[in-house]
Amino acid sequence: MTTRVEIRAAREELRSLRDAVHARSRRARDAGRMDEAKRLFAIFRKFQQRLLALWAAEKKILTRPAHTRSLASEVEAGARRARKAVQQMSDVAQALTQVATLLSYVDRLVKVLARG
Amino acid sequence: MFMIPNRWVVMPVVALAACSAPEFGDEIEVFSAAGSTALDRFDAAAAPLVAVEHAAARANAIAGGDPVFDFDPIACGDYLTAYTIAGPSGCALSSSLRIAEDAGSAHAAVDLTASLRSYMRALSVLIESGEPGEIEAAAQLALRNAGALAATLDPGNARSATFSRASGPFGSILGTYFEAWRLSQVRRVLRQTDPVIEEATRSLAAMIEDHVHPEWNAVAQRLLVACTDVVDPDTDDIRGPDYAAMLARCEAAQAEFARLDAETGRAAILAIAATHRSLLEAARARVDIDRLLKLAENLRALETGLQGVDP
Numbered sequence: 001m002t003t004r005v006e007i008r009a010a011r012e013e014l015r016s017l018r019d020a021v022h023a024r025s026r027r028a029r030d031a032g033r034m035d036e037a038k039r040l041f042a043i044f045r046k047f048q049q050r051l052l053a054l055w056a057a058e059k060k061i062l063t064r065p066a067h068t069r070s071l072a073s074e075v076e077a078g079a080r081r082a083r084k085a086v087q088q089m090s091d092v093a094q095a096l097t098q099v100a101t102l103l104s105y106v107d108r109l110v111k112v113l114a115r116g
Numbered sequence: 117m118f119m120i121p122n123r124w125v126v127m128p129v130v131a132l133a134a135c136s137a138p139e140f141g142d143e144i145e146v147f148s149a150a151g152s153t154a155l156d157r158f159d160a161a162a163a164p165l166v167a168v169e170h171a172a173a174r175a176n177a178i179a180g181g182d183p184v185f186d187f188d189p190i191a192c193g194d195y196l197t198a199y200t201i202a203g204p205s206g207c208a209l210s211s212s213l214r215i216a217e218d219a220g221s222a223h224a225a226v227d228l229t230a231s232l233r234s235y236m237r238a239l240s241v242l243i244e245s246g247e248p249g250e251i252e253a254a255a256q257l258a259l260r261n262a263g264a265l266a267a268t269l270d271p272g273n274a275r276s277a278t279f280s281r282a283s284g285p286f287g288s289i290l291g292t293y294f295e296a297w298r299l300s301q302v303r304r305v306l307r308q309t310d311p312v313i314e315e316a317t318r319s320l321a322a323m324i325e326d327h328v329h330p331e332w333n334a335v336a337q338r339l340l341v342a343c344t345d346v347v348d349p350d351t352d353d354i355r356g357p358d359y360a361a362m363l364a365r366c367e368a369a370q371a372e373f374a375r376l377d378a379e380t381g382r383a384a385i386l387a388i389a390a391t392h393r394s395l396l397e398a399a400r401a402r403v404d405i406d407r408l409l410k411l412a413e414n415l416r417a418l419e420t421g422l423q424g425v426d427p
Contacts, residue, residue, distance in 0.1 A: 037349040038133065041350075052337075058322070064219055065223070068221065072228040074233075075309070078305060083238050083257035085305060086238070087240050089242075
């Protein structure tokens with residue numbers, strides 16, 4: 001879990017820096033400051049490559065069989081949660097039907113007693 | 117005597133009934149069907165790798181004199197001599213091979229797709245389970261019977277008649293309440309599972325890129341370099357045929373990438389996570405105005421019914 005959170009944070013940080021540098025490069029280019037635009041764009045390229053390198057490292061973790069199996073068991077836990085909710089809903093429906101049936105019997109019983 | 121306190125019905129229903137699940141079911145069905153198709157494609161693409169891993173494990177086991185499969189002599193003996201009803205399934209050869217736990221195990225990835233399918237099926241069942249109509253009918257019947265019972269016990273009490281008048285709107289409210297509750301269950305499951313669905317699809321995408329279709333990385337790198345060159349400020353100094361060639365390289369790389377992304381199923385796998393996220397957002401934001409208006413109408417009818425005043 002720690003690895004997952006750390007990688008996500010690193011990815012978001014790199015993306016944010018890359019986007020900021022790209023935006024500044026664009027602004028410099030639009031303003032005609034070409035040297036600055038080129039210098040910033042070279043930094044932008046480095047960030048791109050860093051992001052790719054990070055993804056390559058992340059892929060090694062993501063495709064480890066132990067990790068993949070752990071993900072599979074977490075997904076199964078999600079399926080179990082869904083199935084449990086289905087069971088709860090089924091219980092509610094059954095309870096309501098039972099109440100209706102019970103009241104129906106009580107009604108009949110009272111009528112029989114009233115006649116007697 | 118049965119009494120129906122207005123508040124216990126009205127308060128929770130108003131709180132929950134702003135959302136309902138009916139049309140949401142279609143969206144989940146589409147997600148489940150499309151997601152399963154994407155996963156089937158992944159399994160088909162990974163099948164040769166699974167076979168290679170299996171063959172390697174078998175060769176290793178044979179070379180080392182290790183067991184390749186288990187054999188139940190009792191089940192199979194009974195089956196062969198027809199003494200019992202044990203069928204062919206009781207006489208199966210179950211593999212006892214140890215698949216190497218190298219990075220990028222196709223076996224593990226295929227197990228993951230099976231879990232994802234199982235989750236999608238459970239989600240579909242959740243959205244379809246417990247017909248609100250059945251709940252409504254059960255609640256209406258309960259109230260009608262309560263009314264009949266009250267009338268039998270105390271024929272002179274005018275209030276007993278209000279039960280049967282209230283049974284229709286009360287049943288509808290309970291049905292709506294049930295749907296709102298179901299939506300809250302769906303929302304909870306989607307929210308709790310969303311992070312792992314995202315990571316699971318990234319894992320499958322990584323598997324495609326590095327193992328199932330290893331040519332993907334070179335194609336992606338070509339796209340990045342060729343099309344970044346086009347927007348590089350240095351490109352402003354390039355004119356004529358060189359510039360045309362640069363544009364052509366970017367276009368060709370983009371077309372190649374798009375083709376491979378679709379063919380390998382990577383785009384579809386990643387779309388599973390994006391769709392799951394949008395389902396979660398839809399479940400968070402869904403407000404069904406028609407249901408809400410209907411609910412208000414039913415609440416008014418219920419209150420009128422309980423007061424013993426004809427609408």
